Amino acid sequence: MQAFNVQHIRENFPALSFCNAKGQRIVYLDNSATTQKPYCVIDALIDFYQRMNANVHRSFYEWGNRATEAYEHTRTSLSKFIGAQYPEEVIFTRGATESINCLADIVGQRYFQQGDEVLVSELEHHSNLIPWQMQQKKCGIQVKGWPVDAEGNLEVSTLQALLTPRTKLLAVTQVSNVLGTTPDLKNIIACAHANGTLVLVDGAQALAHLKINVQDMDCDFYVGSSHKMYGPMGVGFFYGKRKWLETLPPYHGGGTMMESVFMDSFTAAGIPKRFEAGTPPVADVIGFGKAIAYLQQFNWQSLMQYEESVIVYAERMLCAIPRVRLIGHPKTKTAIVSFLVDKIHPHDVATIVNDQNIALRAGHHCCQPLMHRLGCKGGVVRVSLGIYNTFEDIDRLAEAIDVALTVFKS
Amino acid sequence: MSLQDIYQEILLAHNENPNHFEFMLDATHQAYGNNPLCGDEVTVFVKIENDVVKAVSFMGEGCAICKASSSLMTSTLCELSLPKAIDKTQQFIQLLSDTSTQIPDDLGELEALLGVRKFPARLKCATLAWHAFLKAITDEHR
Ligand SMILES: Cc1ncc(COP(=O)(O)O)c(C=O)c1O
Numbered sequence: 063m064q065a066f067n068v069q070h071i072r073e074n075f076p077a078l079s080f081c082n083a084k085g086q087r088i089v090y091l092d093n094s095a096t097t098q099k100p101y102c103v104i105d106a107l108i109d110f111y112q113r114m115n116a117n118v119h120r121s122f123y124e125w126g127n128r129a130t131e132a133y134e135h136t137r138t139s140l141s142k143f144i145g146a147q148y149p150e151e152v153i154f155t156r157g158a159t160e161s162i163n164c165l166a167d168i169v170g171q172r173y174f175q176q177g178d179e180v181l182v183s184e185l186e187h188h189s190n191l192i193p194w195q196m197q198q199k200k201c202g203i204q205v206k207g208w209p210v211d212a213e214g215n216l217e218v219s220t221l222q223a224l225l226t227p228r229t230k231l232l233a234v235t236q237v238s239n240v241l242g243t244t245p246d247l248k249n250i251i252a253c254a255h256a257n258g259t260l261v262l263v264d265g266a267q268a269l270a271h272l273k274i275n276v277q278d279m280d281c282d283f284y285v286g287s288s289h290k291m292y293g294p295m296g297v298g299f300f301y302g303k304r305k306w307l308e309t310l311p312p313y314h315g316g317g318t319m320m321e322s323v324f325m326d327s328f329t330a331a332g333i334p335k336r337f338e339a340g341t342p343p344v345a346d347v348i349g350f351g352k353a354i355a356y357l358q359q360f361n362w363q364s365l366m367q368y369e370e371s372v373i374v375y376a377e378r379m380l381c382a383i384p385r386v387r388l389i390g391h392p393k394t395k396t397a398i399v400s401f402l403v404d405k406i407h408p409h410d411v412a413t414i415v416n417d418q419n420i421a422l423r424a425g426h427h428c429c430q431p432l433m434h435r436l437g438c439k440g441g442v443v444r445v446s447l448g449i450y451n452t453f454e455d456i457d458r459l460a461e462a463i464d465v466a467l468t469v470f471k472s
Numbered sequence: 473m474s475l476q477d478i479y480q481e482i483l484l485a486h487n488e489n490p491n492h493f494e495f496m497l498d499a500t501h502q503a504y505g506n507n508p509l510c511g512d513e514v515t516v517f518v519k520i521e522n523d524v525v526k527a528v529s530f531m532g533e534g535c536a537i538c539k540a541s542s543s544l545m546t547s548t549l550c551e552l553s554l555p556k557a558i559d560k561t562q563q564f565i566q567l568l569s570d571t572s573t574q575i576p577d578d579l580g581e582l583e584a585l586l587g588v589r590k591f592p593a594r595l596k597c598a599t600l601a602w603h604a605f606l607k608a609i610t611d612e613h614r
Contacts (some may be wrong), residue, residue: 406536407534407535407536407538408535409510409512409535409537409594409597410479410535410536410537413475413478413591413593413594414475414479417474417475424510425509425510425511426510426511433511439511439513439533440511440512440533440534440535441510441511465475469475469479469484470479470484470536
């Protein structure tokens with residue numbers, strides 16, 4: 063285990079030394095959108111194309127074997143990283159969005175009937191809402207919202223009242239990408255299970271910040287994206303309990319996902335291949351494996367404590383700026399804070415801080431229903447941390463917001 | 473590219489006190505425009521009499537660039553003949569979207585919006601109301 067030394071960590075990420083024309087170093091505070099990549103991940107991509115570029119699962123030569131081995135190695139590491147019981151419970155996809163679309167489709171086909179309900183929390187990213195809405199037409203189900211309270215919390219007590227005998231599935235995030243809220247998933251899942259409701263957890267924003275254990279949490283399905291945990295874009299995964307995955311039909315048809323094929327029919331392969339039709343992004347999956355190895359070298363307790371100290375500092379600094387108001391006040395949260403500056407639209411804040419080479423995001427963050435609930439129709443400004451952000455980054459942000467206040471003096 | 477290019481005094485003044493920022497009871501045409509990626513939204517109201525734009529107003533929520541551009545639009549288009557107003561709108565959208573477009577010398581206050589050409593991410597904010605105007609006069613709302 064490596065001790066937590068942020069300056070050391072920063073040296074692993076070449077992009078962080080980028081300076082603008084004025085010589086200002088980049089302050090990257092948009093980690094919820096995507097994280098920067100360490101050398102070990104970038105090198106793995108180059109290495110794959112230089113030394114072992116071959117397709118997986120179907121080549122009989124050395125490179126093919128190496129590619130397959132490295133690809134499957136990521137599956138094993140990832141299954142350990144999230145605490146799954148078996149590697150086959152982990153399926154590679156293009157990302158969290160594709161994972162949820164796939165699961166909505168195949169779980170829908172297998173388990174949803176006309177009149178059933180899917181409960182979706184109001185914290186959800188559009189990618190954990192729209193795929194369920196799309197099932198309304200396909201399966202005749204109804205999507206119901208689970209409201210957040212004014213501070214951005216999801217309460218088990220309000221959940222209980224919403225569960226009915228027809229609630230087949232609950233879709234809920236582990237970390238809100240706007241407020242950083244970390245709902246009490248263990249209790250939430252137990253409550254849903256007591257009602258016979260399956261639970262899909264969106265881990266997109268959690269994987270880089272929290273220690274995950276899907277067995278302990280007892281979720282039925284779990285999804286994530288590599289690019290939000292220091293890995294390459296274009297690859298992600300879903301986890302499903304083996305007992306469910308084995309009952310589900312394939313999603314895409316094509317190579318790899320079949321056992322025998324005739325002119326008029328096919329038989330599907332077992333898991334995980336059943337859900338991985340066609341050539342996967344092999345280099346990116348291998349790079350994803352390197353990102354996991356990168357994260358695993360840290361002591362999670364120290365990593366989490368460090369990120370917590372920076373987010374607490376950010377909240378304190380932001381609160382101290384006149385006209386700045388933090389949005390929401392979740393009971394438990396991680397790595398993310400959103401705010402508004404009185405009389406300065408979020409876009410204008412983002413444009414002005416960008417002039418100081420500070421990258422952050424303004425808008426509704428793919429969470430329109432949440433924005434409506436919080437009364438922030440024009441969106442919010444969001445700061446989202448990565449492992450490499452420093453107290454100095456936050457000071458730079460605070461200075462840049464001061465600039466915004468002088469541009470918009472009123 | 474500097475902040476002064478985009479946040480000119482005149483735009484900040486229009487943002488603070490926009491012209492014709494009101495509902496129009498006797499509008500002959502109106503349209504809603506929004507930018508789903510960022511949340512800007514405006515409704516543009518137009519009153520046309522005998523093929524002349526007699527009044528333009530707008531309502532909605534948006535960033536400083538969006539609001540100032542909407543405000544400038546309401547004054548620019550007023551009292552123009554309908555074909556002239558359409559022309560002016562299309563030319564202005566073209567001017568901001570395509571940096572190779574020659575800058576005309578009769579821009580007046582609209583010149584303050586030229587800075588947006590250096591901030592492609594803000595183009596949609598600056599042209600939202602103008603697109604809504606075109607939509608208003610082509611849709612036959614009453
Ligand atoms: C909570 C949450 N879920 C899902 C996604 C979608 O991830 P991707 O775009 O990588 O598929 C995001 C991305 O912002 C997210 O924040």
